Amino acid sequence: MTNAIEIANLSYSKNLKKILENVNLTIQQGKIVGLLGANGAGKTTLMRLIAGVAKGSKGKITVDNQQKITAKKSRVSFSEQLNGFNPNIKIEKIISFYQDVYPDFSTDKYNEMAGFLQIDEGLKLSALSKGMREKLIIGLTLSRETQVYLLDEPFGGIDSMTRKKIIDSIIKWKSDDAVILVSDHYVSEIASILDEIVIIKDKTVYAQKSTEEIREKYREGIEEYYENAYREE
Numbered sequence: 634m635t636n637a638i639e640i641a642n643l644s645y646s647k648n649l650k651k652i653l654e655n656v657n658l659t660i661q662q663g664k665i666v667g668l669l670g671a672n673g674a675g676k677t678t679l680m681r682l683i684a685g686v687a688k689g690s691k692g693k694i695t696v697d698n699q700q701k702i703t704a705k706k707s708r709v710s711f712s713e714q715l716n717g718f719n720p721n722i723k724i725e726k727i728i729s730f731y732q733d734v735y736p737d738f739s740t741d742k743y744n745e746m747a748g749f750l751q752i753d754e755g756l757k758l759s760a761l762s763k764g765m766r767e768k769l770i771i772g773l774t775l776s777r778e779t780q781v782y783l784l785d786e787p788f789g790g791i792d793s794m795t796r797k798k799i800i801d802s803i804i805k806w807k808s809d810d811a812v813i814l815v816s817d818h819y820v821s822e823i824a825s826i827l828d829e830i831v832i833i834k835d836k837t838v839y840a841q842k843s844t845e846e847i848r849e850k851y852r853e854g855i856e857e858y859y860e861n862a863y864r865e866e
């Protein structure tokens with residue numbers, strides 16, 4: 634099995650504050666991985682580093698055997714928060730932007746997802762509710778045909794019924810060898826689709842376990858395992 638992401642001895646500081654220290658992590662192709670950790674643990678920072686958005690880290694981050702930032706950017710689809718867009722822009726213009734900027738953006742895939750997620754392209758970005766905006770971000774992120782998808786707390790504002798529908802469909806939307814790394818506070822809801830979990834604690838990878846192993850060997854639910862891991866000192 635080929636590795637989609639390889640991280641070795643990664644450390645990152647911001648404003649003299651150490652945020653991540655000596656992170657080592659390997660994720661194989663095809664896996665859906667839950668990135669778990671308390672508020673401020675460094676999940677978003679790790680995703681930003683993998684995506685090549687945050688710079689200035691020490692150590693090595695390889696995506697699909699590529700280390701150069703430009704090569705990584707074309708292989709990683711990161712759930713950007715759309716903050717760079719003018720609030721008055723219409724959704725259809727954001728889609729055109731994605732079509733222009735990302736050669737791997739699949740309009741067919743987007744249209745299929747937009748129908749499912751009920752995204753109204755005639756609306757302005759500022760007119761979207763929190764949940765509608767998150768659905769748009771999920772649709773845009775997963776519509777690129779890439780090797781690695783990074784979904785940073787994608788479901789916070791989405792109602793629980795839609796959330797379940799999206800979670801059930803994620804497997805269908807990704808190609809067999811693509812990786813999805815998803816951070817979320819609703820561990821029990823995403824547990825059913827996860828192959829592995831990675832727990833970030835004390836600025837580093839505290840544990841990486843397959844969900845099958847947690848269920849069989851530890852005889853625990855994913856949420857229980859995660860909460861126990863956090864309690865241990």
Ligand SMILES: Nc1ncnc2c1ncn2[C@@H]1O[C@H](COP(=O)(O)OP(=O)(O)OP(=O)(O)O)[C@@H](O)[C@H]1O
Pocket residue numbers: 647648650652670671672673674675676677678679
């Ligand atoms: N631009 C920044 N400048 C300084 N410190 C930052 C910056 N961005 C993040 N941090 C710090 O880095 C640490 C990790 O933040 P990060 O957002 O990666 O955590 P997280 O695990 O995603 O948290 P949450 O679950 O709350 O979203 C926090 O202590 C945060 O205060």
